[in-house]
Amino acid sequence: MSGPIPVSPSILKSILEENVEFMLEKYVFDRDYFSFVWDVLNLYWMPTSTQSAIAAGLPQPALASATREPEAPQEDDVLAITSRLATRFTVEVYARAKDKPLLQVWVHHLKRLHSCSEPACHLFLRSLVAKRTGPRTGNKILLKQMLLYCPLEKVRLSFVDFLMHVIKCILPAEEEALGTRIEEAATAPAEGSDASSSSSSSQGHPTRSTSIGIFVEGLFGMLKHTRKYHRNSSQVFLLLKMIALLGSKERVYMLTRQTNTIGQLIEYNIGPQANVAAITATSA
Numbered sequence: 291m292s293g294p295i296p297v298s299p300s301i302l303k304s305i306l307e308e309n310v311e312f313m314l315e316k317y318v319f320d321r322d323y324f325s326f327v328w329d330v331l332n333l334y335w336m337p338t339s340t341q342s343a344i345a346a347g348l349p350q351p352a353l354a355s356a357t358r359e360p361e362a363p364q365e366d367d368v369l370a371i372t373s374r375l376a377t378r379f380t381v382e383v384y385a386r387a388k389d390k391p392l393l394q395v396w397v398h399h400l401k402r403l404h405s406c407s408e409p410a411c412h413l414f415l416r417s418l419v420a421k422r423t424g425p426r427t428g429n430k431i432l433l434k435q436m437l438l439y440c441p442l443e444k445v446r447l448s449f450v451d452f453l454m455h456v457i458k459c460i461l462p463a464e465e466e467a468l469g470t471r472i473e474e475a476a477t478a479p480a481e482g483s484d485a486s487s488s489s490s491s492s493q494g495h496p497t498r499s500t501s502i503g504i505f506v507e508g509l510f511g512m513l514k515h516t517r518k519y520h521r522n523s524s525q526v527f528l529l530l531k532m533i534a535l536l537g538s539k540e541r542v543y544m545l546t547r548q549t550n551t552i553g554q555l556i557e558y559n560i561g562p563q564a565n566v567a568a569i570t571a572t573s574a
Contacts, residue, residue, distance in 0.1 A: 319387045331376045331399070373403040373410035381436060385445050397448050401455045411460045415501040418453075419508025433505075434512055437526050438519040446525040454532055457502060461536065464500045468539055503543070506533060510551065513558050 317323065380396045404411050418433040436449045509530060516523035534541050544551045 318383055324384065324387075327379050331372055331379075331403075333372075367407075367409070369403070369407045370410045370413070373400070373407050374413065376400055376403055377410075377414055381432065381449070385436075385440070385449075390445075393445065393448055397452050400452055404456050404459055408460055408463065411456045412501045414456055415460075415505040419505060419511075431508070433508055434515065437529070438512065438515060438522050440522065443522075443525075446522065450525050450529050450532070453529065457505070457533065457536070460501060464502050465537070465539055467500055468503065468543060502533075502540075506544070507547075509533075510547070510554060513554055516558065 376396075377400055380400055384390055384393065384396055404414065419431060421431055437446060440446050440449075509526065512526055516526055530544075534544060
């Protein structure tokens with residue numbers, strides 16, 4: 291009788307990781323756990339407005355400036371920490387559950403939390419386009435996961451609704467800085483010149499330091515992936531349209547980006563320039 295057949299260590303490792311993932315999800319996707327997290331997240335939030343909270347003596351988070359990098363929430367900034375935990379749970383856990391009848395309730399709670407914490411809004415927009423590394427997340431971008439990988443249109447639309455609410459919360463604080471940087475871009479040396487190359491290498495794109503600008507650049511960066519996930523990509527273009535409808539400064543920003551916005555959209559619809567040239571030559 292032959293002895294036991296040896297199994298590759300890579301196969302054993304893969305089986306172990308899948309079993310650990312299964313056991314973790316078994317306990318995470320549980321209604322009792324959902325109720326526990328809901329109770330924890332409702333321990334602290336501002337029920338009305340910042341002014342009434344100040345009158346009540348509640349601790350206030352410092353407002354993030356549109357001209358500097360937002361800092362991580364301080365230990366005593368309970369509201370910003372609560373907002374971050376609520377967002378992470380809703381997006382990474384609850385939205386992935388098989389049964390999620392209270393999704394709109396969670397989204398509403400996220401809206402009222404972020405309405406009271408400007409730092410949480412800045413951090414959320416920037417975290418969406420940042421690469422996340424970890425044993426379970428890999429090297430993934432959260433925005434791409436929610437708008438392209440998510441197969442449920444209802445979840446994607448809820449996510450877009452929440453995103454637009456966050457953008458509108460910080461728009462008044464960032465609009466002036468966005469307009470200033472658009473004027474700087476308009477008066478900057480032409481692209482390709484020596485002055486332009488030295489300026490761009492030292493300062494980068496003038497609008498990318500705003501949270502909304504960073505988010506929009508990340509959104510445009512997703513266009514190259516929308517063909518592969520064309521069944522789920524309609525919310526990407528819906529989000530771009532809704533941002534453009536916010537105001538004239540946002541539309542000017544989209545049209546004055548270093549990467550040609552119109553060119554990107556044309557390439558998405560008719561393919562790369564090389565294919566267009568080939569088609570033109572054939573028809574001629």
